[in-house]
Amino acid sequence: MTVSILYREELREYDFGLGHPFRGDRYEIFPRVLKEQIAEDGKFHFVVADTCSEEDLRLICSQEYIDFTREYFRAANAGETFVRSMDFPKYHSLDNLPRGKPGKLEEAARMMIGQVKKAAELVAEGGEEIVICIGGNLHHAKPNYGEGFCIYNDNAFAAKHLLDEYGLERIMVLDTDAHQGNGTCEYFYTDPRVLFVDLHQDPTTLYPGVGFANDIGQGEGKGFTINVPMPVYAGIDSYRMALEQVVEPVTREFRPQVIIRNGGSDPHFADGLTNLGLPVAGFKMIGEKIRSLTHECGCSEIDIIGSGYNIQVLPSAWLALISGVAGFDVEVEEPISIPARFAEDSVADDTAKVVQRVRGYLKDYWTCFS
Ligand SMILES: [Zn+2]
Numbered sequence: 012m013t014v015s016i017l018y019r020e021e022l023r024e025y026d027f028g029l030g031h032p033f034r035g036d037r038y039e040i041f042p043r044v045l046k047e048q049i050a051e052d053g054k055f056h057f058v059v060a061d062t063c064s065e066e067d068l069r070l071i072c073s074q075e076y077i078d079f080t081r082e083y084f085r086a087a088n089a090g091e092t093f094v095r096s097m098d099f100p101k102y103h104s105l106d107n108l109p110r111g112k113p114g115k116l117e118e119a120a121r122m123m124i125g126q127v128k129k130a131a132e133l134v135a136e137g138g139e140e141i142v143i144c145i146g147g148n149l150h151h152a153k154p155n156y157g158e159g160f161c162i163y164n165d166n167a168f169a170a171k172h173l174l175d176e177y178g179l180e181r182i183m184v185l186d187t188d189a190h191q192g193n194g195t196c197e198y199f200y201t202d203p204r205v206l207f208v209d210l211h212q213d214p215t216t217l218y219p220g221v222g223f224a225n226d227i228g229q230g231e232g233k234g235f236t237i238n239v240p241m242p243v244y245a246g247i248d249s250y251r252m253a254l255e256q257v258v259e260p261v262t263r264e265f266r267p268q269v270i271i272r273n274g275g276s277d278p279h280f281a282d283g284l285t286n287l288g289l290p291v292a293g294f295k296m297i298g299e300k301i302r303s304l305t306h307e308c309g310c311s312e313i314d315i316i317g318s319g320y321n322i323q324v325l326p327s328a329w330l331a332l333i334s335g336v337a338g339f340d341v342e343v344e345e346p347i348s349i350p351a352r353f354a355e356d357s358v359a360d361d362t363a364k365v366v367q368r369v370r371g372y373l374k375d376y377w378t379c380f381s
Contacts (some may be wrong), residue, residue, distance in 0.1 A: 014055040014337040015133055017126040017144045018042055022146040025119035031157045032284055032320045035119075044326040049339050055143075060129035062122045070149045070175070071124075071168050071198070074101055076155045080162060084117040099182040104158035120162035123147040127169040127315065134269055134311035135177035141305070141312050141337055145329075148273045148317030150192030151219060159190065159219060166273045167198040169313055170205050173269055180204055181287075183267035185258065186211070187297055188219030188274030188318050189285040191222030193237065195273075201232040206265050208237040210253050212278075212287050216243055224368045227376070234376025237261065241367050246280070246288035246356035247296060254300045256366045260379035262304050272301055272336070276319030276328030283305055283320040288353045291345045294328045298335015303338075312336060323347065 018038075026035030042057075049055065068077050079102045086092075086107070087373055099108065109116055123146050130142040147180030150166050171181045183206045184199070186192040189210040199205035205229075214220045228236035239253050262270070276294070278287040306310045314336050319325035323346055331343040357364075370380040 012140065013053070015058045015139055015145040016045075016055050016145060017060050017130055017142065018056050019059045019122060019126075021115070021122060022119050025123070025146065026109075026114070026116060027160060028113075030208035031110050034322075035323055037319065037322065039252070041145060041326050042331055044330060046345045048330060048341055053173070053338065054339060058129065060122070060126045062118070063124035063128055067124055067128060067168070068121070068163060070171050071154060072156045072163055074301055075156075080157065081117060084113050087113050094118035098308045102156060104156075107157045107162065112207060112220070117162060117189065119146075120149070123149065123165045124163050124168050127165045127313065128172060130178065130313045132167055134313060135173060137178070138239045138289055139311065141314065143314045143316065143333055143337065146317055147315045148188060148275060150186060150188060150195045150273055151190070152194045153197055158194075161194060164194045164198065166192065166195045166271060166315060170199065170272050174204055179268045181206070181265060181267050183208065183262060183265060185237040185270060185272045185301070186274055187272060187278065189277035189282065189287055190217060190318075192273070193219045193221050194221065196226075196236060199232065199315075200228055200236060201230040203231050204233045204235070206235050206261070206267065208239070208258055208261065210239045210241055210250065210258075212245075212285055213240045217285060225372050227372055235372055237369065239371060240365060241287060242358040242361040242365065243286045244288040244353070245359070245362055246340050246353060247290060248356035248359040250278075250289060251296060252359065252362055252366055254297065255377050257369055259300070259304060261373075261377055262308060264377055264379045266301065266308055267310050269310055270301065270305060270308075271315065273315040273317070275317050275332075276321070276325045279319070279321065279324045280330050280349070281324050283345050285320070288356065288358075289355065290349055291327045291331045291343055293323070294331035295335045295343060296339075300335075302336050302338060325370055
């Protein structure tokens with residue numbers, strides 16, 4: 012089986028500028044590492060997707076938000092700073108302000124939507140089992156508000172497009188990014204067709220500060236949002252526990268037609284913005300678990316990889332994740348020696364309590380938790 016990897020060089024333009032934690036160089040560095048480590052021939056091939064249309068954006072954004080965002084980026088590039096001070100906070104949080112001129116950041120964001128559109132087409136029409144999108148994971152973006160370095164929500168687009176365009180009925184979004192995917196969560200909070208499962212750092216200790224165990228959806232969607240707030244320093248044992256005791260049983264019961272996983276390297280112990288404790292081996296473990304769930308449920312997987320705030324760690328963690336989901340036989344080394352405090356998972360007991368709480372809140376909705 013060949014794995015399709017969606018990527019285009021212009022994604023490098025998704026860059027918030029010097030001194031900002033989100034730089035575009037990841038989209039140059041990682042594809043190079045991937046090609047060095049794994050031969051393209053026979054194992055995977057790169058696919059270049061078209062950018063998305065304005066109509067595509069309307070699937071996930073209000074027209075007002077699209078118009079403002081495009082106008083803001085045009086004006087900022089032209090040096091017209093008034094737009095920033097007048098209306099910016101109504102549509103975007105300040106962390107979405109690029110440092111310096113934004114260049115083609117907005118165009119790159121649209122290309123990320125184009126990539127997930129193509130990924131949806133490949134799994135729905137082409138019957139491909141695994142499609143990996145390098146770039147994206149813009150899970151904080153909302154229909155009318157951009158935040159957390161996210162302009163347009165590609166995870167939400169992928170799920171909505173599979174529902175609307177291809178008539179699918181059961182999509183699972185599995186967010187393993189260190190930050191809770193508050194944008195994606197909001198899109199599907201009342202929708203039972205999308206099972207949203209999010210493993211993220213305890214929201215009392217990290218942006219965006221939402222995603223507690225008792226947030227389980229609303230109305231018809233009640234029980235179809237699952238938040239697993241991982242304790243600070245959670246390592247490989249904690250993640251394995253959350254996957255085996257929450258994610259695996261609920262996936263088997265829900266029987267998704269497509270799993271959309273998103274998240275990059277920011278749960279790593281050396282990440283610059285977070286306080287979790289995963290080693291590189293943990294990313295491979297997550298990928299392998301998703302791969303076997305995909306096989307077991309006979310479904311497809313779209314893997315969206317984007318985050319990470321330690322550029323030394325990012326290529327290894329991304330490669331480990333991809334190797335896991337795609338079944339590439341490659342040894343991925345830990346680029347930084349593991350500090351003593353992370354040599355073993357010191358918070359596994361706390362994680363066990365979190366897992367029990369999560370299962371308790373959901374026991375009326377899933378027989379696997381009762
Ligand atoms: Zn993140």
